[in-house]
Amino acid sequence: MSLNAIVKSYDVRGLVGSQVTPEIVSALAAAFVDEVSAAGKDVVVGHDMRDSSPEFAAAFAKGARARGANVVSIGLCSTDESYFASGYLDAPAAMFTASHNPASYNGIKFSRAGAKGISIDTGLAAIRDRAQIYLDNGIAEVAQPGSYRELDVLSGYANYLRELVDLTSIRPLKIVVDAGNGMGGLTVPAVLGSSTGLSALPLEIIPMYFELDGSFPNHEANPLDAKNIVDLQRAVVEHGADLGLAFDGDADRCFVVDETGAPVTPSAITAIVARREIAREKLINPGSPIAVLHNLLVSNIVREVIEEDGARAVRTKVGHSLIKDQMAATNAIFGGEHSAHYYFRDFWGADNGMLAAMHVLAEFGSQPLPLSEFARQYNPYFLSGEINSTVADVQAAKDRILAAFENRANLEEFDGITLSSGAQANWWWFNVRASNTEPLVRLNLEAANESTMRAIRDEVLALIRA
Numbered sequence: 001m002s003l004n005a006i007v008k009s010y011d012v013r014g015l016v017g018s019q020v021t022p023e024i025v026s027a028l029a030a031a032f033v034d035e036v037s038a039a040g041k042d043v044v045v046g047h048d049m050r051d052s053s054p055e056f057a058a059a060f061a062k063g064a065r066a067r068g069a070n071v072v073s074i075g076l077c078s079t080d081e082s083y084f085a086s087g088y089l090d091a092p093a094a095m096f097t098a099s100h101n102p103a104s105y106n107g108i109k110f111s112r113a114g115a116k117g118i119s120i121d122t123g124l125a126a127i128r129d130r131a132q133i134y135l136d137n138g139i140a141e142v143a144q145p146g147s148y149r150e151l152d153v154l155s156g157y158a159n160y161l162r163e164l165v166d167l168t169s170i171r172p173l174k175i176v177v178d179a180g181n182g183m184g185g186l187t188v189p190a191v192l193g194s195s196t197g198l199s200a201l202p203l204e205i206i207p208m209y210f211e212l213d214g215s216f217p218n219h220e221a222n223p224l225d226a227k228n229i230v231d232l233q234r235a236v237v238e239h240g241a242d243l244g245l246a247f248d249g250d251a252d253r254c255f256v257v258d259e260t261g262a263p264v265t266p267s268a269i270t271a272i273v274a275r276r277e278i279a280r281e282k283l284i285n286p287g288s289p290i291a292v293l294h295n296l297l298v299s300n301i302v303r304e305v306i307e308e309d310g311a312r313a314v315r316t317k318v319g320h321s322l323i324k325d326q327m328a329a330t331n332a333i334f335g336g337e338h339s340a341h342y343y344f345r346d347f348w349g350a351d352n353g354m355l356a357a358m359h360v361l362a363e364f365g366s367q368p369l370p371l372s373e374f375a376r377q378y379n380p381y382f383l384s385g386e387i388n389s390t391v392a393d394v395q396a397a398k399d400r401i402l403a404a405f406e407n408r409a410n411l412e413e414f415d416g417i418t419l420s421s422g423a424q425a426n427w428w429w430f431n432v433r434a435s436n437t438e439p440l441v442r443l444n445l446e447a448a449n450e451s452t453m454r455a456i457r458d459e460v461l462a463l464i465r466a
Contacts, residue, residue, distance in 0.1 A: 001135070003028075006107070007128040009120050010320045013098050013107030016052045020106050022059035023135065028108065029063030029094070030139045031130035035123050036092045036112055039068030039142060044085045044093035046077040048183050048250050050214035052106045053096045060094055060108075065146040066139050073150045076212070078183040078251035080352040083115040084157040087348035090114055097183075097250040100222035103215045109250075115348035116328070119321030154186070155196040162191070164346060165358040167201045170365025176244040178208040178232040180221030184247030185210035191354055203361070206239055208232065221249035224339065226263075233261030243364070243371045245357055253340045254353030256360060258371035264360075267299035268378035270336025273359045274302065277334040277344075278309045293326055293335030293343070295319075296415055297431055297444045299381055302336065317415035318433070324349050338386065338444065382453040384430075384445040389464045391441045394434045400463045401432060416442075428456050432464070 003024070006014035012028065014020045033039060043064050047053035061071040074085050079095050086093035090113050098105035110118045110127070118124050134140075177192075179185040188210070189195035192203055208231060209218045219228045223246035236244040236257055244257040256264040274292050281290050290311035294302045295318045306313040316326050316335070323335050327349035335343035342356035343349060364374055391397050398417055405411075409419035416433030430445035441464050447453035 003128045003132050003135070007120070007124060010117070010124070011107055011109045013101065013105060015104055016106050020052075020056070022055060024131070025056045025059040025108070026063030026066075027131040027134040027139065028127060029060040030067045030134050031127045032092070032094060032110060033064050033067040033069040034130055035127045038064070038092055039146075040144075041070065042072050042089060042091040043069040043146075044072045044074060044082060044089060044091050045096075046074040046082040046085065046093070047096035048078075048214070049076060049181070049212035050096075050098065050103065050106055053214070056096050056106060060096070061148060063134075063139060065148060066141045067146075068142040068144060069146040071146060071148045073148065074153050075150065076183070076186060077153070078187045078354075079109055080252045080347075080350065080354060081153060081157045081183075081187060082109070083111060083348060083350035083352070084160060085151075085153045086111045086113065086115040087350065088153070088156065088160075095250070099250050099252075100220065100224070100248040102220060111350075115350040117321030117324035119319070122321065122325070154190050157187075158190040158196050158198060161352075161355055161358060162198060164344075164355060165362050167203070167358060167362055167365070168199070170202055170362060171368075172202040172204070173243070173361065173365050174204045174206065174239065174241045175361075176206045176208060176232060176235045176239055176241045177210075178223075178229070178235075178244065178246040179210045179251070180223070180228070180247060180249060181209045181211055181213040181216050181218060182221040182247060182249035183212070183251040185212050187251050187354060188247070191358070202365075206235065206241065208235060216249070221247070223248055223253070223255040229255065229257065229263070233257055237261050247353060252351055252353050254357040255340055256357070256371075258375060260372050262372060264371065264375045265299065265379055265383060266336065266338055266340040267302055267383065268375050269340070269356060269360060270294060270298055270342065271302050271305040271378040272363055272375075273336065273342060273356055274306050274311075274334055275309055276359050276363055278306070278311045281333050282310070291330045291332040293323060293330065293332045295323065295337045296418065297338040297386070298336060299379070299383055299446055300429075301378055301380060305378070320351070324351075382447050382450045384443065384453060384457045387443045387457070387461065388435075388440045389443070389461065390439055391464060392439065394439070394441055397441055397464045397466075398432060400466060401460060404459070404463055426452055428452050430456060430460055432460070
């Protein structure tokens with residue numbers, strides 16, 4: 001079997017049983033140990049609550065030990081908890097999860113030591129190719145196989161996040177949290193509650209779907225899809241809560257809704273967190289240059305807030321491992337994406353939805369306004385959200401757009417094509433990108449007013465789908 005179908009740009013992901021099997025996992029483990037030179041060293045292995053995850057974690061341990069790695073099993077965990085273990089232990093890590101994908105999927109998110117990312121261009125292709133050889137010919141076991149031990153890192157993870165964001169002095173808040181039967185059901189009580197022995201916070205948490213269940217009996221653990229936050233929105237209003245939080249399956253992304261049930265955009269969250277992290281950096285390192293990353297698809301308000309607060313806004317392409325690399329290269333204190341991935345220098349440059357949520361709670365809970373009013377300053381413009389279209393000929397669709405806007409917009413070819421109207425009062429911009437893995441074209445658009453956003457959106461969609 002070829003591994004090309006399951007080794008993606010930033011991780012491994014596929015159908016359990018047909019594409020991802022214990023034999024394939026063991027081969028990938030052996031290859032991973034070789035690629036990161038982990039023989040004789042620790043390798044962290046964690047997994048989510050999917051039915052297939054424990055078996056795959058065990059198969060990974062078998063393959064890793066065969067090539068000499070000492071496996072540190074952290075058991076059930078969120079993806080950002082595995083990053084914590086990788087950073088804290090300074091060891092490479094493998095996390096078994098398919099994130100927000102349905103129950104029939106599973107996969108692996110790899111990290112180098114210190115929670116550094118691995119993408120197809122920075123080691124994942126080499127892991128794939130080495131694993132293919134082991135799959136075809138068997139794993140060559142080293143003379144001294146590695147050891148195995150178990151380690152509970154949940155309390156250390158929770159305590160570390162509490163040290164980064166102080167929530168003890170905020171006003172009392174009532175929060176509905178939808179864990180989607182994913183790993184948030186484990187991490188929310190540990191970090192925002194007192195299940196690991198930490199002191200209670202001024203938070204009343206109303207739990208939804210905290211039972212760990214990889215069959216996702218209530219809804220897909222993908223809050224980016226509007227249908228999956230309907231239950232949360234209803235519950236926030238019914239309970240008279242101050243806000244709602246929704247986590248994806250592996251709990252590394254967090255989405256926020258206000259007291260009316262309306263979503264707070266990831267761009268607004270990025271701006272809020274950026275403001276707090278810039279202020280914190282000024283206190284810790286006064287006078288030092290400050291950089292904050294944002295991908296090209298977030299709202300213009302993100303750049304405006306960063307620059308207004310005296311930091312340098314660094315615009316990047318979309319992509320998990322790419323942004324992790326850019327965090328290190330620019331020494332950025334924080335980075336945010338339109339997809340609700342939030343990256344923190346003080347979390348080894350890795351993304352952490354829980355930490356972003358804590359920043360929002362700290363900022364919002366330190367002032368008296370309801371969230372709908374408080375967040376308005378960070379959402380002054382009109383975003384389309386990401387709109388996907390199935391297209392047979394992606395280049396032809398782009399050519400139609402370029403022809404239609406040839407004399408009306410500035411063109412930038414940076415992660416797809418971005419066209420913008422310039423700096424006039426009635427400004428707009430949009431980006432069109434092809435999916436790396438599917439015959440899809442993705443449209444993201446923003447404008448100064450709603451009528452312009454709708455008009456440009458409809459025009460571009462018609463061109464894409466012609």
